[in-house]
Amino acid sequence: MSDKVPMTKLGHERLEEELRRLKGVERPAIVKAIAEAREHGDLSENAEYHAAREKQSFVEGRVQELEDKLSRAEVIDVAALKGTHIKFGATVSVVDEDTDDAVTYQIVGEDEANIKAGLLSVTSPLARALINKTVGDTVEVTTPKGSRSYEVTNVSYL
Secondary structure (H helix, E strand, O other): OOOOEEEEHHHHHHHHHHHHHHHHHHHHHHHHHHHHHHHOOOHHHOHHHHHHHHHHHHHHHHHHHHHHHHHOEEEEOHHHOOOOOOOOOOEEEEEEOOOOOEEEEEEEOHHHOEHHHOEEEOOOHHHHHHOOOOOOOEEEEEEOOEEEEEEEEEEEOO
16 A cells, blocks of 8 residues: 555654654553563463553554554645645635534544544545635535535635
């Protein structure tokens, strides 16, 4: 798999920090926990040993996942972007045409998404519908609650 993984500079820094923490803090702690559990004797009935091995497996899997994503990262400097059309990194304000509820999202990479913080994954149905649209355009999005229409009211790059 060699697809580029788009992410903001901040998202890239967060993944790098998580990778550093896993390698520098979590790994050594797990190795120590496994060593201590081994000293307790019979491993077949040693809950601490099995828990530490399970955590080790999770951490190693996450390390591999992060290393893969970081190696394929396409870091996009949102500050350097401009224009009137919506693309990755844009901060977009939309109004739900049925409820008149206004919301603002920044379109970010999958690993950065946090809807409560206004960070919308580029792979989400709403973000995919918004790409290449501009102020005044309306998008139709199918959600679990049915079809919704949104009007784009603002596009900016911070």
